[in-house]
Amino acid sequence: MTVVMLDPGSRAEALRDRSAVIVQLEGISKSFPGVRALGNVDLTIRAGEVHALTGENGSGKSTLSRVIAGLIQPDTGKIIIDGRESVVESPAHALDLGFVMISQELTLAPTLTVAENIFLGRLPRTRLGLVDWARLEVDATKALSRLGVHVSPHAIVSELSVELRQEVEIARALSSNARLLILDEATSSLSEAATARLLNLVRQERDAGMAILMITHRMPEIYAVASVATVLRDGRLIATVPLPETGEADLVRLMVGREISDFYGKREIPAGEKVLEVRDLCSPLGILKPTSLDVRRGEIVGVAGLVGSGKSEFGMVLGGAIPGTGSVKVDGRPVRLGDPRRTIGAGIGYVPDDRKASALLLVRSVAENFSLAWADRLSRAGILNTRLERSEVGDAIKRYRVATASAGASIATLSGGNQQKVILGRTFRRKPDVLVLSEPTRGIDVGAKSEIYRMLQDAAQDGAAVIVISSELPELLGICDRILVFFEGAVLAEFDRGEATEEAIAQVAVAGSRRQPQAKDLSGEPQ
Template sequence: MKISMENIHKAFGTNQVLEGVDMEIKDGEVHALMGENGAGKSTLMKILTGLHQKDEGTFTIDGEEKTFANPKEAEQFGIAFIHQELNVWPDLTVLENLFINKEPVTKFGLIQTKKMKAIANEQFEKLAVSIPLHKEAGECSVGEQQMIEIAKALMTDAKVIIMDEPSAALTDREIEKLFDVIRSLKASGVSIVYISHRMEEIFTICDRITVMRDGHTVDTTPIPETSFDDVVRKMVGRELTDRFPERTPDSGEAVLEVKGLGRKGVFQDVNFNARAGEIVGVAGLMGAGRTEIMRTLFGLDGKYDGEIFVNGQKVDVKNPSQAVKLGLGFITEDRKGEGLVLDFPIKDNIALPSLRSFTKNSLIQEKEEQEFVDLLIKRLTVKTESSKTEAKNLSGGNQQKVVIAKWIGIGPKVLILDEPTRGVDVGAKREIYQLMNELTDRGVAIIMVSSELPEVLGMSDRVLVVHEGTIAGELNREEADQEKIMTLATGGQVNG
C-alpha cells in the first residue's frame, strides 16, 4: 500500500496547524516522522486515519484519491493508529480490551472466549509479553497498556501501522521486542509510520525520515544519508549543543529518607535517601516496582510498611495533599489520567496545587494567579495561544510541560519525576534538563524514574536500580554505565 499526502492544510479556529505538508509512505518501509512538539505530526496522522478532515490538499492510496470519514473506516481499509495517549478501558480485562467490538461469536451469537484467548496469547507471544488476560487494564502499568495497544493493532491485519511514541513507556528490553515485531511486519510488506523523539531508535529501525517544523514539511531523507545533528537542526531550526547540559552537583543534607519501605506483594525493604541539590536516577525493567515506590512516597496508594523521613523528621504520608504540605511534588508518568484535568484550561491546571498562595479571605487573587501562570508558561515555553486553552487541545509534549509547571509552582523540597521526558521532543528535553539543573542549584532534591538509560546516565548523580520490588544496587555517576544498570535490573551482581 503506497500512500501520498500532498499540500495538506488544517486549522483549528484561528490556529493554523498544518500548512502545505507533503509525505509519502512506501510499501514495506519504516518511515520516521519527527518534529518538535506542536509541529503537526499527530494532526497529520489523524487526518490520514479519518479522525480529522483536511481543509485542503490531496490524499491518495495506490494512486487513487481517498478520504476516510472516521478511524474505523481507515482500519477496515488496512490502516491502524496506535496513539500516544493510550485508549484502554480501565474497568475491562486485558482480553476484553483486545477484542472490544470485535469479539468472535458462534452462529448462535455466543462469544468464543477460548478462541479469543488463543489469539491473544499468540499476539503476546510474538511480542514476548506476559500480561494476565483476566487482569483489569486499569491495574496494568503504562508500559503494559502500551503493549496491549500494540497487540490490538497487530490483530487488525493492517497494511499500514502508525505508531505514535510506541516505546515511550517501555524499557530497553521491551523496545528490542518491539523492534523484532516491526522487522517481521516490514518483511511481510507492512509499512510502519514511526513517530518518536528518541533519536537512537530512529537510526536503528527506520528506512526514511520526514521532518516537520511549525506545520510544514522540512525534508524527507533516507536514514543513511542523514545524522543526529542534521535531524535536530531541521527540527528546531538551529544548532543544539550537547544533548545533556553539564552538571556540577553540590549536594547537601538528606531531604528525604526511606527505611524498610514496603507494600505487600508490590515492593519490599526499600532503603534510600535523596539529598538537597542532587538528582537520584531510578532505573529498572517495566514492572520492577519503580513507579509503585514513588506513588507510595506521595501518598497515592494507601498504607505502607517502613518509615519515611523529610528533613530528618519522621512523617506518615497518608495522601497527596499531605505530601504537598511536606514539600513533595510528583510528576506522574500518566499525564492524561492523573497529571492533568484535560477539560480544564492550562491556567487552572498549573495553579491547582498552589491555589492557597493566591487566596485571601477565601477569594482567589486573580491578577496574582495569572502572573504566576504566565511566568511558568513562558519559563517552560508551553506552545499555546492562551492560558485559557483547554489542556486536551495541547500536543503531548506541551501537556507534559504543563504538568511540570504545576509542580514547580509549589516550590517543592523534593520533586519526583516519573518518565519526565516521555513523548517530549529533543529541544524540549534539553529545556527540561536545564530546568532540573536550575532546581537542584536552588537545593531541590530530584528523584527521576526513567526507562531511557542515556537520560539516567546523562542527568543522575547517583543511580538506584530496582529489581523485583527492591533496590538491587546503587551506582555513583562515575561508575554507572548501561551494562552495570542492566546487570542489576535483571538480577545480576556488579563487582566493585
C-alpha cells in the first residue's frame, strides 16, 4: 500500500488555501439491477471543511461514498480531483490519492497487535529489510496518543472491545496522512466519550486542512463539526446547505421529505399499577451491581450510561439472556432468571441491542422472522397453522408499517429500520407485561426512529411497562417518563421527566457525580 505522504510544506499550503477543492463530483449516476441508487448527484468537498452527507437509509449516501473511495464505478458523471477529471480505479488508487474511508465494518486483522494493525502493509523496516519493531512501537504510540486512545500498542486486537477496535482503525487511517477522510457512520459503535474524542480529532484535522466527509444520521454530531451538509433522498440530491445556519428541523425535513411535526410524539399515558418489581438484581459474572427498580404499567423508563456501565447487562439479565441473581417479579409472580423461555413465559419481552448477532435470522424470510417469537400461538401439538401464520404476519406488516416487497422476501433485503420494526413487532405482538428494549433505534434512519417511538408508546398505552436502554440521550429525554443513570455497574441517579437534561445525565454517566463539573459535551467546542 503506497500512500501519498503530504510533507509539512504541502500541508501548510493546504491550510493556506482553505477552500481548495479536493474532489468535485458532477452528475454522478449509478444504477444496480432494478434500482437507481444515485441520479445526477453533485458534491464538492473542500480542504479544511467537514462536509456532512446525510439522508435516510437507502438514500444513496453509502453508494456515493463508495464511488469516491473507488469501491464502485459510477455509470455516468465526472469526478474531478485537484482540478483534473479522473477515475478512482480501485480502493488502492483511492489510498494513493489520500482518500481514506472508515466504515462500520471493521477491517482489522484480529490476531495481530494494535501496532501491527496501524501500520499493516507499511511496517517500518530496518536497513536489512527486517521489521523495525522499536520504531513500530514508537510510531504506533504516537498515532494512538494523537487520538487520545489508552491502549497498549502490544495488545492483540481480538482482545479489544468493539469500541477500541474502531479507534485503532481511526488511528490507522489518520497515521496514513490522508487528505480526505470519509467517516461512514464511524461513530455508530462508539460511546459518548469516544465519540467526543473523535469529534475533537475531526476538528483538529479540519483545522489542519484535511477534508472530511462525514456520513451520519446523528444530528448533534453534524452540528458539532460540520459547516456544510448535503442531503440525499432516494438517490437524488435534495440540497447542499450551510451549517449551522440551517436548523435541525429544516435538515430533518429535507431528509425525510415531509414535516415530522412531533418527532418523539410523547403522549401523556396515565401510569397503572406496579407490574415489575426488581430487587438486588446482579450479574454474578458481569459488572451489574445490586439494582432495584419498580415500574408501573404505562410507564416508559429510560436507562442511560456509558458503554460498560452495566446498563446493557441490566437488560440482558432481565431478558434472561445471561444468568443473574436477585429477585424479579412480574405482577407479583417471581421470575426465574437466566432462561429466556421462563422470562418470556413470565411476560417479559426483551429485544437485544445487536440486531445481527442476536435478533435477526438473516437468511430467512420476513414472515419467519416474525413468527420466530410466536411458536406457541401459531402451533398446536407442534403442528404449525400456516394459514394463521400468513394472516398474522400480514397484519403485523401492516400494523408496524414494514416496507417489504412481500412476507416471503428475505429479511436481508430490508433496511435496518424495517428490520428493527420486525424485531420489535414480533415481541410487542406477544403482548408482554414488561418490555425491555436495548438500543431500539441504533443505526436506523430518522423516519423509522419516529415510527418506533410511536410503537413504544402504543405498547405502553396498551398497559406494558417499558424499559428503554439507550446511548442516545435525546431519545431518552424525548420519550421517557423517568431516566435511570448507570455508572460503574450501579444506578447512581434517577431523573424525572421534568428535571432531566442532557448535561445533567452526562455528568452522572461520565463523572459519576452530579457535582463534578467536567462533563463531556458533545456539541461544544473543545475545552
